[in-house]
Amino acid sequence: MENKTDKYKCGMVSIVGRPNVGKSTLLNAIIGEKVTIVSKVPQTTRNQVRGIYSDQRGQIIFVDTPGLHKGTDNLDKYMHKASTTAIPDADCIIYLVDTQRRIGEEEEKIALRLKNLKVPVIMGLNKMDKRNGLVPEYIDMWEDVCGCKVSEMENFVLLTLSAIKETNIDRLLDIVFNYLPEGEPLYPTDIISDTPKKMVIADLIREKLFRYMKDELPHSIGINIDEMTPVKSKTFLIRATIYVEHDRQKEIVIGKAGANLKKIGKEARIDLEDLLETKVFLDLFVKAKDRWRSDESLLYDLGYSEDQ
Ligand SMILES: Nc1nc2c(ncn2[C@@H]2O[C@H](COP(=O)(O)OP(=O)(O)OP(=O)(O)O)[C@@H](O)[C@H]2O)c(=O)[nH]1
Numbered sequence: 001m002e003n004k005t006d007k008y009k010c011g012m013v014s015i016v017g018r019p020n021v022g023k024s025t026l027l028n029a030i031i032g033e034k035v036t037i038v039s040k041v042p043q044t045t046r047n048q049v050r051g052i053y054s055d056q057r058g059q060i061i062f063v064d065t066p067g068l069h070k071g072t073d074n075l076d077k078y079m080h081k082a083s084t085t086a087i088p089d090a091d092c093i094i095y096l097v098d099t100q101r102r103i104g105e106e107e108e109k110i111a112l113r114l115k116n117l118k119v120p121v122i123m124g125l126n127k128m129d130k131r132n133g134l135v136p137e138y139i140d141m142w143e144d145v146c147g148c149k150v151s152e153m154e155n156f157v158l159l160t161l162s163a164i165k166e167t168n169i170d171r172l173l174d175i176v177f178n179y180l181p182e183g184e185p186l187y188p189t190d191i192i193s194d195t196p197k198k199m200v201i202a203d204l205i206r207e208k209l210f211r212y213m214k215d216e217l218p219h220s221i222g223i224n225i226d227e228m229t230p231v232k233s234k235t236f237l238i239r240a241t242i243y244v245e246h247d248r249q250k251e252i253v254i255g256k257a258g259a260n261l262k263k264i265g266k267e268a269r270i271d272l273e274d275l276l277e278t279k280v281f282l283d284l285f286v287k288a289k290d291r292w293r294s295d296e297s298l299l300y301d302l303g304y305s306e307d308q
């Protein structure tokens, strides 16, 4: 699909979908660098994360959102809001589905929410690098929700994707540019993200924890960056607290004789040195705090608040 005009375009594109469908992987593939964390555990993304793509055609501000899921504590509510508020503001929505996973109740809820929008929707059928995808089921579901055939829909495109193998990313960009309005860039064209450094650092540590923890534990983990100080030239001291909900979880995070925490700290430090381009001393503490996911003031400190 060719761009209809040669005028510079600029707009916002939200990437929405269930947890674990590959939204963050897709954003990183589009930007060509890691701007948002990825893990095999659902509900990895907790905030809106912007990835900014610029080329001669224009600038696209992609917004990665937390996967839409059911949940009742304050962090769940915050994540839900972070996802849903990104929808009406967008010039175009990428509605990503996992063709390897059966359609569930939450999927239809998302489809219903998107159906009534005036905004163009691109349904990204992701994980097509695996075989026997459920593509027909997802198309049927969308047609049922919309009450008409895909071929009769305006402002709707179906696109098979593999975010992990970066298949069809160029095609996706062509389609998006076609839908964007003309406009001046909102960010300098050499910037790829506007996430605050503290949040990037906290997320990188969280990603490493997710890699080694049992599946149920990641939802109980929050990271606070207590201190970031340059100590010598080209050296940074970073102190961070890992919040969990119970003492038993604290023991798991620390591991036998501190083995887990050491491994996590080492991997996080390597990534942080890469990110900050300095040497890093990383001090990690673990604290058990019952029901921290509902503690408004701690959520604020951890960056999960609308007022910041
Ligand atoms: N095989 C395959 N796996 C993928 C693909 N895209 C993402 N994944 C994997 O799916 C898992 C979830 O990826 P994420 O990008 O974290 O998913 P998400 O939708 O951002 O998840 P939440 O932030 O929890 O909502 C990870 O293990 C990815 O490696 C793909 O195209 N193919």
Ligand SMILES: [Mg+2]
Residues within 6 Å of the ligand: 023, 024, 025, 037, 038, 044, 045, 064, 065, 066, 067
């Ligand atoms: Mg994500």
